Amino acid sequence: MPVDASFVGRVYPPDEPRTVTRAEIAAFAEAVGATHPAHTDPVAARALGHADVVAPPTWAVVVAQRAESAYVEDPAAGIDFSRVVHAEERFAYVRPIVAGDRLVTTLHVDGVVERAGLAMVTTRVEVADEAGSPVATVTSTLAVRS
Amino acid sequence: MSPRLSELAVGQEVARGALHVDRARLVRYAAASGDQNPIHQDEATALAVGLPGVIAHGMWTMGAAVQVVVDWVGDPGLVVGYGTRFTRPVPVPAGADVTPSVVATVGALDADAGTARLDLDVTLDGAKVLGKAQVTVRLPA
Numbered sequence: 264m265p266v267d268a269s270f271v272g273r274v275y276p277p278d279e280p281r282t283v284t285r286a287e288i289a290a291f292a293e294a295v296g297a298t299h300p301a302h303t304d305p306v307a308a309r310a311l312g313h314a315d316v317v318a319p320p321t322w323a324v325v326v327a328q329r330a331e332s333a334y335v336e337d338p339a340a341g342i343d344f345s346r347v348v349h350a351e352e353r354f355a356y357v358r359p360i361v362a363g364d365r366l367v368t369t370l371h372v373d374g375v376v377e378r379a380g381l382a383m384v385t386t387r388v389e390v391a392d393e394a395g396s397p398v399a400t401v402t403s404t405l406a407v408r409s
Numbered sequence: 410m411s412p413r414l415s416e417l418a419v420g421q422e423v424a425r426g427a428l429h430v431d432r433a434r435l436v437r438y439a440a441a442s443g444d445q446n447p448i449h450q451d452e453a454t455a456l457a458v459g460l461p462g463v464i465a466h467g468m469w470t471m472g473a474a475v476q477v478v479v480d481w482v483g484d485p486g487l488v489v490g491y492g493t494r495f496t497r498p499v500p501v502p503a504g505a506d507v508t509p510s511v512v513a514t515v516g517a518l519d520a521d522a523g524t525a526r527l528d529l530d531v532t533l534d535g536a537k538v539l540g541k542a543q544v545t546v547r548l549p550a
Contacts, residue, residue, distance in 0.1 A: 287441070294438040295472035296428065299479050301486070311484045320479065320488040320544075321472035325443055344446075345458055349467045353492030359485065402492075 266341045266382035266407050268375040275333050275370040280393045281326065285362040288318050295319060308361070315362040323354055327388040327401035330368035334386060335405070342384065342407055350383065351404035357397045365393040373402070382407040411483050414548045417515050417525055424477040424513040428531075430465050430499065431506050438469045452503070462502060467495035470538060474511045474531045478544050481513065489524065490545030497538045509533040516543060523547055 285305070292302035297319040300307035308316045335342045360366070367390075374385040383404055390399040412423070435449050444466055447454040455463050471493050479485045501507050509531055516528035529542035 290437070290441040291472075294434060294441040295469060295476065297472070297476050297479065297485070299476075299485055301484065311486060313486055317485045319472060319485060320475050320491050321468060324468050324472075325441075328443060349495050351492070351494045352468065352471060354490065356489045359488075 265409055266375050266377075266384060267339060268377075270334065270340055270372045271375050273334070273372045275330065277367045277369045277391075278330065280365040280367050283318065283360060283362050283364045283366060285316050287325070288316050288322065288362055291322050291325065292319050295321070305362075313359060313361050318360040318362075320354060320356075321352075323356075323360060323390055323399050323401050324352065326366055326368050326390060327403065330370040330388045331386050331403060334370060334372055335384070342405070346408040348406050349403070350406040351385075351402075353402040355400045355402075357399060360390075360398060364398070366398065367391050367393060367395075377409075380409055382409060411487065411548055412481065414518060414520060414523065414525060414550050417518060417548075419515050419518060421515045422512060423515060423527065424481040426477040426511055428470070428473045428509045428511060429506055430469065430473070430501055430509075432463065432501055432503060435463070435465060435469065435501060438466055438472075442466070442468060444468065460498065461500050463500070464498040465501050465507070467498075470495075470499055470509065470531065471542070474509075474529050474539060474542060475544055477511055478513050478527055478529070478546065482546050482548070487547050488544060489547050491543070493529075493542035494540035495538075496540035497533075497536055499533055499538050507533070509538055513544070520550065523550065
């Protein structure tokens with residue numbers, strides 16, 4: 264089944280707020296080899312002016328991929344995961360994510376472009392705090408072989 | 410102390426390093442990131458979809474490659490943008506410690522925005538694994 268281009272423009276409403284924990288930041292930092300003390304030591308993070316330990320620059324992919332799953336795992340979208348490769352990823356931060364943040368995500372389907380036997384599927388996740396202030400934008404492109 | 414924007418020049422190398430990844434690290438990254446796609450952990454699944462074997466998560470490589478920049482700027486909160494294309498997989502054979510290398514070079518300076526763009530050259534055995542990997546950092550003038 265081809266990727267359904269009629270999903271472009273869809274917006275998936277914000278999910279429930281999710282609290283970022285020190286433990287998940289520490290585990291992610293360890294896995295990517297991020298040894299800066301601001302990821303694990305609240306005192307070091309506060310010395311740099313942060314409210315608590317800071318998430319590594321790509322940590323937002325955790326909340327973004329959870330949001331994306333509402334779309335990419337919908338059988339009607341036509342995205343066969345055995346034919347998917349991750350083509351591109353981009354993060355833009357309004358401010359750093361820190362432990363204790365309560366984050367809300369809104370998913371946008373920005374593009375389905377067919378070219379040379381591939382469907383390039385681009386999603387954008389807007390990450391905000393509970394009050395609605397923007398925190399980060401995560402843009403992801405998947406290449407789906409047809 | 411962060412480096413200062415006024416002390417940088419386009420083309421200047423600011424940091425380099427080696428990444429380290431083995432199968433155990435991919436299992437830990439899968440747990441920490443929530444990306445449990447079996448091609449990053451299970452040889453049989455990876456071979457079945459036409460890969461040479463287990464490969465690193467592209468997002469692992471992206472996340473690991475930016476660390477030389479974080480250490481250079483001295484504060485992870487100064488990274489305000491980061492994007493890349495995934496151009497080539499990083500195979501991680503059983504029992505191997507795979508060591509892609511990364512070099513960060515100043516790509517552009519924006520004094521008005523107070524930011525520098527750093528271009529990452531991330532390679533394994535001389536071949537690029539990330540394409541157009543660009544990090545934007547906020548720096549004092």
